[in-house]
Amino acid sequence: MRRRSALLAVPALMLTAAGCGKDTKKSDSAASNSPSPSDSPSASPSATPSATPSTKIVSGPVPAVTGGTAFGSKPTVAKGTGTPSTDLAVKTLIPGKGAAIASGDIVQVNYLGQVWSTAKVFDTNFGKTPYAFQTGTQAVIPGFEQAVIGAKQNSRVITAIPPALGYGTSGNAQAGIKGTDTLVFVMDVLNVYTGKDSAKGTVVPQTDANLPKVGTNTDGKAPSLTVPKAKAPTKLVSNYVLEGDGKAVKASDTLVVQYKGVLWDTGKEFDSSYSRNQVTQFPLSSVIPGWTQGLTGKKVGSRVMLVTPPDLAYKDQANGPVPANATLVFSVDIIAVL
8 A cells, every 4th residue: 555645646756556455366475365465556647757777876966955954844945056966866864773774664754845946845745644655666756765775764865866766758747747857855764664573562371272373483583373283263363472562453554564374274374474574564454354353453563363264364265375265374463553
C-alpha cells in the first residue's frame, strides 16, 4: 500500500500503488500465496519516468531553507538560484542517528516538494499523515529514493532532483511540473524499519501441546515454528508468543511486520519475510481473513502465532505451494503501525 496524502489527490512523488490480495493472483513476493503485498501497479496521474540513469550524487547547489528549520517543522524553501546541477544534489541539514537507510527498508517521512525555478510548492505532507514507502520498489521517483538512501532516522535532507531522476521530459502536468523542471524536496526521516527488526515483548508461556510452538528470539532472525502431530484446529487461533506494550491494532491499520508461514500438514515453509531480509507492510483490511481477525486487537511490538483454518485463508483454492483446503500456521511480529 502507498498512502495517499499531500496537496494532490495522489502525491506527485508517487508512481504506483500496491495492494494486498485475498485472491490467488500472482504477486512478485516469494509468497504469492501469502498475505504479503502484491506489487501490481495502479493508474497514477504522475508520469512514469524513463529508466533510471546511473546516478552521481553531489552536495549542491541546493536552495536555502529560510523558515521552519527545526526537525518536524514545515520548512520554507527559497527559490533556486543559478543553474541547478544535472546530477542529484543531496545535503544533510540535520544529522540523524542509527543505521543508514538501505534498499528494502521501509521509510516513513514528512516531505515538502517545490519547483527549483519558481519555489512553487506542488506537494507536502507536513501537518498530515506521514508518508511511508519501501525503498527498492520503485514506489517513488528515482531521485527521491536515492536521496533518502544512506540517511538516518531523525535526519533532515534536502535534495535537488534533475528531470532525468524525476518525471523525465514528460513532466507531471497535474502537479504543474514541466519536463525541464528540477525538483526540490526537503525530507524529515521519521522512522526506518529494516529486516533486522523484531518483536520485543514479554515471553508468554506456550502450554498447549496441541498447538504449534514458536521461538522467542528477538535478534531479527526467523523464529523456529514447530507444528505438533495433532489434528488441526477448525477455528482461528491467535495467541501471543511475545506480548508487546504498544497500542492495540485496528482492522483499518496498515502494519509493518516480519512473518513466517508454514503448512500445518507438513510443517513446510511456504513464505517468509525473513528469507527476503526485509520487513513487509500491508493494510490489515486487505489480507486473508485469518490475519485480519487474528491480528486485530493485538499490541504493537508483539509476536503472534496464528493458526488459520481454510475458511479464513484460501478455502478450496490452491495457491502456489499452498494446496486447497490447507490450514496455515504463521508467526507474525507486529513491528509498527503506519
